[in-house]
Amino acid sequence: MTLTDPHPHHLTPGYLSTLLRAPSYPPVRPALDPEAAELLDPVYGHRPVGPLDHDLTRQHAGEPIGERIIVTGRVLDSRGRAVPNTLLEVWQANATGRYAHPVDQHPAPLDPNFTGFGRCLTDAEGRYRFVTIKPGSYPWRNHPNAWRPAHIHFSVFGTAFTQRLITQMYFPGDPLFAYDPIFQSVPEPKDRERLVSAFDLDVTEPEWALGYRWDVVLGATPFEEE
Amino acid sequence: MSQTPSQTVGPFFSFALPYDEGPLVVPEDHPDMIELRGRLLDGAGEPVSDALLEICQPGLFGRCETGADGSYRFRTARPDGYIPLLIFARGLLKPVWTRVYLTAEAPFPAEVDPVRRSTLVAAPEGERSYRFDVRLQGDGETVFFAY
Numbered sequence: 249m250t251l252t253d254p255h256p257h258h259l260t261p262g263y264l265s266t267l268l269r270a271p272s273y274p275p276v277r278p279a280l281d282p283e284a285a286e287l288l289d290p291v292y293g294h295r296p297v298g299p300l301d302h303d304l305t306r307q308h309a310g311e312p313i314g315e316r317i318i319v320t321g322r323v324l325d326s327r328g329r330a331v332p333n334t335l336l337e338v339w340q341a342n343a344t345g346r347y348a349h350p351v352d353q354h355p356a357p358l359d360p361n362f363t364g365f366g367r368c369l370t371d372a373e374g375r376y377r378f379v380t381i382k383p384g385s386y387p388w389r390n391h392p393n394a395w396r397p398a399h400i401h402f403s404v405f406g407t408a409f410t411q412r413l414i415t416q417m418y419f420p421g422d423p424l425f426a427y428d429p430i431f432q433s434v435p436e437p438k439d440r441e442r443l444v445s446a447f448d449l450d451v452t453e454p455e456w457a458l459g460y461r462w463d464v465v466l467g468a469t470p471f472e473e474e
Numbered sequence: 475m476s477q478t479p480s481q482t483v484g485p486f487f488s489f490a491l492p493y494d495e496g497p498l499v500v501p502e503d504h505p506d507m508i509e510l511r512g513r514l515l516d517g518a519g520e521p522v523s524d525a526l527l528e529i530c531q532p533g534l535f536g537r538c539e540t541g542a543d544g545s546y547r548f549r550t551a552r553p554d555g556y557i558p559l560l561i562f563a564r565g566l567l568k569p570v571w572t573r574v575y576l577t578a579e580a581p582f583p584a585e586v587d588p589v590r591r592s593t594l595v596a597a598p599e600g601e602r603s604y605r606f607d608v609r610l611q612g613d614g615e616t617v618f619f620a621y
Contacts, residue, residue, distance in 0.1 A: 254479040256567035263482075265565030268517040269610050273590075275571070275620035278583030286558045286571070286621055290528075290535045295493055328475050339490035347486040351524075365490035401484065403491065409530040410621040414562055414569065416481040433567050434479040442478050465478045470621055 254439035262429035264390050280470050287408045287469060292335050302368035304338075304380040312362035314343025314381030316457040319417070319445065322374040323404060326468040330374030336464075337403040338378055340364045345384030345398075354386050379457065385424060397424035397431060404464055411466040418444045419460065480568035485524050487562075488539050492526070496537035499529070499550040509603040510574060510596065511547040514540050514561065517611030521545075525563035529574075556580065556594075561608065570618040574606050583619075590617050 258270035280286065300306050305316060319338075323331040341347045341364060344356035348363050362381065370376050383398050399416040406412060418431065425431050425440075434440045442465070451459025483491075500507055510529075514522040521544025529536040531553055538546045550557065557574040575582070578595050586594070593616045596604035608616045 254477045256479065256481075258567065258570075260567055263565070263567065265482075266567065267565075268520070269522065269563060269565035271570060271615060271618050272517075272611055273615060273618070275618045276583065276585045277620050278585050280621060285531060285553070285555065288530050288532060290530050291533050292535050295495075324475065326475055326477060337491060339487060341486075347489070349486040349489045352486055363489070401481075401487065401490075403483075409558060409560070412528070412560060412569070413478065413480060414483050415478055416484075430481060430567070433481075439476060439479050442476065443481065463478075465475045467477050 252436065254434065254436065254442070256433035256435070260429060260433040263433060282471055286410050289407050290405050290409050290412070292405060297335070297367050297369055302366055302378050304362065304364060304366045304378065307363055308361040310361040312342065312359050312381050314362075316379070317382050318377065318379055318451055318453065318457050318459045319400065319462060320375065320377040320451055320459070321462040321464065323370050323376065323406075323464045323466065324374060325407075325466050330370075330372070331406055331466060332370055332372045332374055334370050334407070335405045336368055336370065336376050338366045338380070338400050340380065340383040340400040341386055343381050343384050345386030356384070356386070382419070390429065395424050395427070397422040397428050402464065404466065406466045408469040410469055413464070413466055416443060417462050420444055420447055482564060482567050483526055483562040485564040487526060488524070492537060492539040497546070497548050499534050499536035499548055502549065504551060506552040507549060507602060508552045509547065509549055510557065510606060511545065511603070512606040512608065513544040514546065514563075514608045515544060515610065519612075522563055522610065525561055528560045529557050531557060552576070570610070571620065572608065572616050572618050574604075576604055586617055593617050
């Protein structure tokens with residue numbers, strides 16, 4: 249089974265920061281033996297995941313401002329098998345579209361009750377679940393009147409270092425998709441859709457939080473390809 | 475199943491992903507301890523000051539963000555072969571993979587153009603310290619791998 253490469257090209261001129269950072273040579277594809285260091289399961293041992301790390305609304309004395317949401321789904325491999333016990337890290341802007349990061353100068357208020365960083369491990373069925381607030385859209389200086397669609401950054405480990413993935417999850421129907429060179433950097437529309445979560449009434453908790461569902465599908469490891 | 479595409483780590487990860495022990499992969503008194511340090515440079519030779527570097531070795535994982543001068547530094551174990559190095563940054567829509575070899579006599583993958591091999595070799599700076607600069611683009615561009 250041959251799948252087309254779903255990932256963006258390094259050189260994506262609409263995203264100006266790629267111009268001096270995209271490698272000019274195509275990557276080298278070495279033959280790997282099964283003992284190759286890249287096939288190791290990353291041992292992420294420094295910081296144990298705390299019981300409230302998955303809940304970005306409970307990290308401070310008060311509750312953050314914004315629309316409370318639940319984001320849940322499964323981490324799967326390219327054959328659709330669950331990836332259990334793998335680390336996910338998420339980070340995001342607050343409800344006003346401002347990151348708790350000194351470089352972010354967007355003149356929108358910081359929220360003293362929101363940092364915007366969470367972690368969790370997938371369960372035996374590959375499921376994860378975060379509670380957070382819906383991030384706001386925010387401007388950036390890539391081109392005149394440039395705005396990023398609302399998104400949550402996801403970092404996923406998988407079972408081999410070659411599966412390592414950092415990506416962004418978006419929200420359904422965002423009017424900014426058409427104008428965003430980062431979202432549009434994914435060549436195929438069907439692959440872009442993989443980045444968009446689905447509203448799910450079954451995940452939604454009555455009188456408390458809206459629910460979104462989003463699955464993450466990691467790449468094959470070299471010795472699994474058929 | 476089709477994979478979830480990669481997206482850039484962006485400029486705003488440093489309040490979230492880096493952690494103090496990230497670059498300190500082994501204790502200082504580890505018998506095979508080495509220091510691996512260097513700079514990450516763009517196609518104009520300018521430092522890339524908002525990148526996240528990760529290394530993976532048997533039983534070990536390291537993470538380091540670059541500083542204002544594009545520098546990084548790991549304290550890790552001397553590898554049996556090479557150290558896989560993964561780089562995320564603003565402007566990289568997907569990460570780049572390279573390998574840090576500690577000697578020019580290493581068995582490099584046959585697929586690597588011999589002219590470019592030297593970009594994979596760290597320079598010794600004393601017995602336990604190595605320097606490995608990464609050039610994302612242009613003159614002396616580092617060899618990057620895909621798997």
